[in-house]
Amino acid sequence: MSIFLNARDEAEALEKLHDAHCTDGLPVIIPTRERVQRLVLASGLDSDIVLGEMGPQWGAATVENVAIAAVMAGCLAEHMPVVVAAIRAICQPEFDLAEMQGTTHCIAPLLIVNGPARAACGGIASGFGALGPGHRANASIGRAVRLAMMNIGGARPGESDMALHGHPGKFTFCLAEDEEQSPFPPLHTSLGYGLEQSVVTVVGTEGPHSVLFTGDADDPLSAERLLNTIAKVIANPGSNNSHLGGRAAICVVLNPDHAEVLHNAGYTRETIQQALSERAVTPRADLEALNPRMLVGREEFIPAVRDPANIVLITAGGTGLYTMVMPSWCAGPHGNVAVHAEIELNQYCELPSARG
Amino acid sequence: MRDGIAIARNGIPAVAFVTSKFWPQGDFVAKAEGMPDVPRVQLPHPVAGIGREAMASLADSISEEVLQRLIDG
Numbered sequence: 349m350s351i352f353l354n355a356r357d358e359a360e361a362l363e364k365l366h367d368a369h370c371t372d373g374l375p376v377i378i379p380t381r382e383r384v385q386r387l388v389l390a391s392g393l394d395s396d397i398v399l400g401e402m403g404p405q406w407g408a409a410t411v412e413n414v415a416i417a418a419v420m421a422g423c424l425a426e427h428m429p430v431v432v433a434a435i436r437a438i439c440q441p442e443f444d445l446a447e448m449q450g451t452t453h454c455i456a457p458l459l460i461v462n463g464p465a466r467a468a469c470g471g472i473a474s475g476f477g478a479l480g481p482g483h484r485a486n487a488s489i490g491r492a493v494r495l496a497m498m499n500i501g502g503a504r505p506g507e508s509d510m511a512l513h514g515h516p517g518k519f520t521f522c523l524a525e526d527e528e529q530s531p532f533p534p535l536h537t538s539l540g541y542g543l544e545q546s547v548v549t550v551v552g553t554e555g556p557h558s559v560l561f562t563g564d565a566d567d568p569l570s571a572e573r574l575l576n577t578i579a580k581v582i583a584n585p586g587s588n589n590s591h592l593g594g595r596a597a598i599c600v601v602l603n604p605d606h607a608e609v610l611h612n613a614g615y616t617r618e619t620i621q622q623a624l625s626e627r628a629v630t631p632r633a634d635l636e637a638l639n640p641r642m643l644v645g646r647e648e649f650i651p652a653v654r655d656p657a658n659i660v661l662i663t664a665g666g667t668g669l670y671t672m673v674m675p676s677w678c679a680g681p682h683g684n685v686a687v688h689a690e691i692e693l694n695q696y697c698e699l700p701s702a703r704g
Numbered sequence: 705m706r707d708g709i710a711i712a713r714n715g716i717p718a719v720a721f722v723t724s725k726f727w728p729q730g731d732f733v734a735k736a737e738g739m740p741d742v743p744r745v746q747l748p749h750p751v752a753g754i755g756r757e758a759m760a761s762l763a764d765s766i767s768e769e770v771l772q773r774l775i776d777g
Binding site: 403404405406446447450502507508510 | 706726728729732733736737
């Protein structure tokens with residue numbers, strides 16, 4: 349059940365929402381009853397359906413409560429199927445949402461969208477600057493999830509969200525895979541979904557870390573150099589992934605050029621994951637010299653990601669020199685693994701004046 | 705705090721150690737988890753990295769309180 353707030357006008361309502369710590373610090377769209385009902389209608393679901401419970405407060409993520417967050421974030425009706433699926437995903441026990449929200453680490457849920465929803469749900473960007481500003485669907489969908497995490501899940505910085513610094517992805521953190529530019533099958537098909545399905549994959553990560561690499565068509569080892577470079581960034585010796593046992597998922601976002609280099613050398617998603625898992629290692633002595641009391645693992649070379657399947661590999665971004673690695677927290681009862689949920693486009697109720 | 709709650713839920717007497725900077729968060733979690741009175745002892749902040757001697761001194765200073773919390777349940 350929602351709590352109603354009374355105000356003379358929208359300006360006063362905005363100030364009251366800021367004062368109640370219900371915003372992310374930026375202005376929000378006031379979640380009037382009419383606006384919320386409109387997004388509930390767009391979801392095609394009853395308002396009181398519970399999508400999950402969100403820790404640490406264990407608030408019920410009803411469709412109505414999620415719609416409130418979506419209105420506040422500026423979502424359009426067509427964004428709702430992705431928001432609903434993302435909430436379902438992060439409420440899965442394997443995601444450890446309560447622990448993730450409370451940790452001192454800077455982890456935030458990265459939303460990756462695959463399938464027809466990329467176009468159907470507002471045009472979720474996957475190219476140049478997909479994780480940056482200027483893409484309405486990416487910005488609004490990711491922000492809706494964050495506002496739900498704050499207002500339903502109860503995460504408040506310095507009170508219940510103890511991230512020492514946070515990171516800008518805690519405002520919004522959403523992109524699509526560039527399936528058209530990728531030489532590899534879409535991520536969701538590697539997870540067992542059909543090509544015609546739409547899926548949001550969520551992995552809790554740090555912000556993007558850049559990997560510099562320039563290809564050389566005359567160099568037969570170009571793909572190997574690229575893999576070695578990515579592996580070096582994954583196995584950053586100062587990271588949680590290197591120290592805390594390597595159980596976590598991470599994300600690697602190849603730009604289309606880099607994906608092509610690997611594809612031309614005969615690599616598949618699976619063989620890239622395998623190669624990165626094998627090469628992203630750090631000599632035990634190097635880690636012992638840094639954080640001896642935090643080190644988990646007894647091998648001579650400690651892997652940053654033990655299970656190759658935990659390297660969430662997609663193609664996105666513009667064409668050029670940079671691939672991105674998103675390291676992760678590597679803690680929590682389930683070890684910071686990725687989760688996914690289908691985006692139910694057949695539930696979506698198209699509204700005639702969606703942009704009105 | 706979550707560890708203390710999880711252990712207590714398994715029927716094992718437990719006392720959570722919470723540093724002063726995290727005390728309000730500990731209260732939040734205890735309340736949200738439905739165990740607002742779960743035994744806990746406040747430590748100064750920080751504890752990590754203070755050194756063996758300081759750690760031993762800290763342990764001495766709270767040992768009576770920890771025992772009392774265990775006895776009180």
